[in-house]
Amino acid sequence: MFCANFQNNIIQLSELPRNQFQQIYDAGRSGKLTCPLCQKEVRLYIGLKQSPHFYHAGKGDYSDCVEYCSTLQIEPASAVTEKEAVHSGSFRLPQGRSIKDEPAETQGFTPATPVTISNVYTDQAELQSNTLFPGISFNSSQYEAITNVEGPMLVLSGAGSGKTRVLTARAAYMAVHRKIDPRSIMLVTFTSKAAKEMRDRLSQSYGMMPQQLAGIVVGTFHSIFYRMLAHYDGAKWNGNNLIKGEWQREQYIKTAGREKGLDEKDFPYDLALQKISYWKNTLSISSSFKPKDDWEEQVFYLYQRYEEMKRDRNQFDFDDMLIGCYDLLTENKELLERYQKRFTHFLIDEFQDINTVQYQLMKLLSEHTRHICAVGDDDQSIYSFRGSDPGFILNFQKDFPDAAVIQLTKNYRSSHPIVASAKKVIVRNRNRLNKNIQSSFNHEQQPLFFYPYDEEEEATMIVNDIKERIQEGEDPGSFAVLYRTHSAGRAVFERLYQSSLPFSMEKETAGFYDRRVVKTAAAYLTLSRDPDSVEAVTSLLFAFFIKQTALSDLKAISILEDCSLLEALLKLPQLQPFQKKKIQQILPRFARLRSMKPVEALITIEKDMGLGDYLKKRGSEGNSIEKGSDDLQDLKVAAKEFQTVDAFLDHIDHMKHAVKEINSLQRSPENSIQLMTIHRSKGLEFKHVYVLGVTDGSLPHDFALDSHRQGDSSHLEEERRLLYVAMTRAKEGLYLSLPSYRRYKKAVPSRFIKHLM
Numbered sequence: 001m002f003c004a005n006f007q008n009n010i011i012q013l014s015e016l017p018r019n020q021f022q023q024i025y026d027a028g029r030s031g032k033l034t035c036p037l038c039q040k041e042v043r044l045y046i047g048l049k050q051s052p053h054f055y056h057a058g059k060g061d062y063s064d065c066v067e068y069c070s071t072l073q074i075e076p077a078s079a080v081t082e083k084e085a086v087h088s089g090s091f092r093l094p095q096g097r098s099i100k101d102e103p104a105e106t107q108g109f110t111p112a113t114p115v116t117i118s119n120v121y122t123d124q125a126e127l128q129s130n131t132l133f134p135g136i137s138f139n140s141s142q143y144e145a146i147t148n149v150e151g152p153m154l155v156l157s158g159a160g161s162g163k164t165r166v167l168t169a170r171a172a173y174m175a176v177h178r179k180i181d182p183r184s185i186m187l188v189t190f191t192s193k194a195a196k197e198m199r200d201r202l203s204q205s206y207g208m209m210p211q212q213l214a215g216i217v218v219g220t221f222h223s224i225f226y227r228m229l230a231h232y233d234g235a236k237w238n239g240n241n242l243i244k245g246e247w248q249r250e251q252y253i254k255t256a257g258r259e260k261g262l263d264e265k266d267f268p269y270d271l272a273l274q275k276i277s278y279w280k281n282t283l284s285i286s287s288s289f290k291p292k293d294d295w296e297e298q299v300f301y302l303y304q305r306y307e308e309m310k311r312d313r314n315q316f317d318f319d320d321m322l323i324g325c326y327d328l329l330t331e332n333k334e335l336l337e338r339y340q341k342r343f344t345h346f347l348i349d350e351f352q353d354i355n356t357v358q359y360q361l362m363k364l365l366s367e368h369t370r371h372i373c374a375v376g377d378d379d380q381s382i383y384s385f386r387g388s389d390p391g392f393i394l395n396f397q398k399d400f401p402d403a404a405v406i407q408l409t410k411n412y413r414s415s416h417p418i419v420a421s422a423k424k425v426i427v428r429n430r431n432r433l434n435k436n437i438q439s440s441f442n443h444e445q446q447p448l449f450f451y452p453y454d455e456e457e458e459a460t461m462i463v464n465d466i467k468e469r470i471q472e473g474e475d476p477g478s479f480a481v482l483y484r485t486h487s488a489g490r491a492v493f494e495r496l497y498q499s500s501l502p503f504s505m506e507k508e509t510a511g512f513y514d515r516r517v518v519k520t521a522a523a524y525l526t527l528s529r530d531p532d533s534v535e536a537v538t539s540l541l542f543a544f545f546i547k548q549t550a551l552s553d554l555k556a557i558s559i560l561e562d563c564s565l566l567e568a569l570l571k572l573p574q575l576q577p578f579q580k581k582k583i584q585q586i587l588p589r590f591a592r593l594r595s596m597k598p599v600e601a602l603i604t605i606e607k608d609m610g611l612g613d614y615l616k617k618r619g620s621e622g623n624s625i626e627k628g629s630d631d632l633q634d635l636k637v638a639a640k641e642f643q644t645v646d647a648f649l650d651h652i653d654h655m656k657h658a659v660k661e662i663n664s665l666q667r668s669p670e671n672s673i674q675l676m677t678i679h680r681s682k683g684l685e686f687k688h689v690y691v692l693g694v695t696d697g698s699l700p701h702d703f704a705l706d707s708h709r710q711g712d713s714s715h716l717e718e719e720r721r722l723l724y725v726a727m728t729r730a731k732e733g734l735y736l737s738l739p740s741y742r743r744y745k746k747a748v749p750s751r752f753i754k755h756l757m
């Protein structure tokens with residue numbers, strides 16, 4: 001049905017401006033839409049499977065209502081003149097009627113479209129062997145990769161081609177069939193999640209005895225090498241001295257930057273930190289190191305000061321763990337030999353993401369036996385910013401010219417249409433090894449593009465689609481929603497929370513309202529209704545560049561002079577004249593904020609109340625990947641659906657509680673919808689995968705487009721690999737979202753997928 005009653009007016013869907021769908025959808029959810037005929041509650045459908053339409057909230061036969069609405073059908077929009085239309089609120093309600101009863105097209109709504117793939121699926125029968133472990137089959141390449149355990153081996157494995165299966169089976173085969181001491185097997189993974197999965201698979205699938213299983217050393221580079229360091233010198237490598245938070249690293253280099261007079265609004269500290277990590281992980285810094293240009297000169301200074309600051313405090317960071325171990329083993333031959341005696345067989349997962357220091361460590365440890373097996377896929381290399389380099393795959397063959405090379409090209413995870421589409425995306429990368437990945441099964445479901453209006457509607461469509469599929473019998477654990485950056489997951493988090501569907505997500509995604517800029521902007525809003533909020537006034541001190549110690553003065557002034565904390569700001573004795581002038585201008589505006597619409601209030605805060613200046617000076621505007629002003633734009637998108645500041649602030653509080661609640665539930669991934677960044681999804685698989693924001697600026701990220709414009713296309717290629725990784729997580733359903741607007745700006749489909757549309 002295509003009409004509904006809203007605020008005593010009849011809305012025709014064909015006449016509803018596209019940007020108001022979400023608002024009407026929300027009105028329906030809060031019971032504010034009714035049927036023009038029976039007056040019962042109706043809702044607006046926004047999803048993937050059908051075009052938007054109104055439907056009755058309760059069950060029953062509503063054919064009369066549908067019929068009635070169809071008699072209200074109007075002439076095509078172009079035929080309705082202004083004279084014929086009346087205006088109600090922000091909606092244009094046509095007067096003209098026609099008795100046509102085909103469904104009216106909804107304005108600007110494009111139904112989901114399938115990805116175009118040209119090649120047809122051809123089933124290539126293959127021999128599978130299951131003699132090694134009952135119930136688990138292996139194709140001939142996998143079999144060879146598992147059983148050929150002597151000497152170096154490189155396994156080039158396409159997405160979903162069973163590298164995890166091969167790695168775990170190879171470890172189990174060595175222990176069970178070849179009776180190699182499990183304690184001498186080292187299996188290195190890239191993430192702790194992958195390590196856990198390997199351990200789980202080893203225990204469940206390969207009939208290993210618990211003591212055999214316990215013997216194999218399975219872990220990430222960091223966990224394995226940190227254990228070596230802690231064992232050698234527990235006092236120096238005490239976990240309490242580890243710098244865990246990025247913010248602390250940033251604080252150190254910003255302190256160093258101030259010594260050099262580097263301006264925070266111009267200087268990209270995030271890139272500087274990345275560069276420092278890169279240098280460390282690629283073992284680039286030696287006595288002969290020379291910065292290449294001015295930028296590197298500056299970063300090199302920050303690097304030196306950063307290292308000094310850590311040393312003075314006996315601290316170390318994650319990169320130091322690997323470098324520390326490398327130094328230890330190269331300097332202490334006796335220790336190296338002890339470890340070499342202990343370990344004889346080495347397996348490395350995600351070899352495409354290895355960096356110099358990790359590679360050198362593995363080479364050192366394995367040089368006595370050369371039983372080293374590296375498994376990787378250059379198309380899934382997505383950590384070059386940390387110094388990883390798919391070039392190691394090529395170097396491996398140089399370092400070990402006698403290495404056996406095995407290609408795994410059969411994809412067992414994803415259906416043919418998914419593999420074919422992902423392949424069409426990745427072949428456009430120039431810097432890659434050519435391979436012919438084929439799916440092992442066909443499926444009638446094609447990957448879909450869908451076209452939400454903006455981020456909010458994108459989240460609504462996805463959550464509704466998941467809800468429908470769960471109602472049809474799918475498990476919540478079959479779904480994953482993937483995105484490029486953490487803040488992009490905010491809207492889906494909020495919709496999922498409102499829907500009561502079980503889901504879990506990474507902490508960073510959940511912490512949108514705790515991001516520094518978001519928190520500061522929200523503090524302005526809070527002070528407009530509670531000028532005595534200690535938390536909000538503390539955030540404001542940051543924004544006005546006033547020392548935090550002023551808080552106790554503020555409290556005293558507020559008691560002695562009987563004024564609010566906010567008003568006390570102006571009476572602070574330590575204010576510089578320019579600060580006083582600014583605060584004088586800004587204070588009266590707080591009260592007015594409360595009567596504005598939240599988006600309007602945020603614009604006022606940004607433009608007229610100092611937040612814009614704060615962003616320029618302190619809000620990481622120089623950052624390339626996470627700009628402060630992007631956070632503010634994201635906050636405006638979140639605020640869009642709210643009519644009052646109070647309602648928006650309540651929503652923020654509610655969502656902060658929601659985060660705590662969801663985290664405390666600790667739902668298992670098997671039973672809940674997963675929200676995560678594409679980076680985190682590596683190595684995982686889901687029946688249905690939704691990829692948010694497949695638009696230029698989001699995927700590829702703006703920073704990669706910038707560097708492409710400046711002549712460096714390596715980041716763009718990495719972004720394409722990210723999309724490839726995201727697509728190849730899906731087994732059956734792949735849904736790529738192409739919103740028309742992003743951060744209030746017109747968005748265009750990602751250059752990576754245009755040829756698939």
Ligand SMILES: Nc1ncnc2c1ncn2[C@@H]1O[C@H](COP(=O)(O)OP(=O)(O)OP(=O)(O)O)[C@@H](O)[C@H]1O
Pocket residue numbers: 128137138139142157158159160161162163164165166377380411412413682683684685728
């Ligand atoms: N020979 C085989 N026969 C049937 N299924 C297989 C076979 N090999 C692997 N699989 C299945 O294919 C899927 C993908 O395997 P796996 O997770 O090991 O791939 P992967 O290469 O690690 O993937 P990616 O690199 O994309 O993360 C899994 O569900 C696995 O059980």
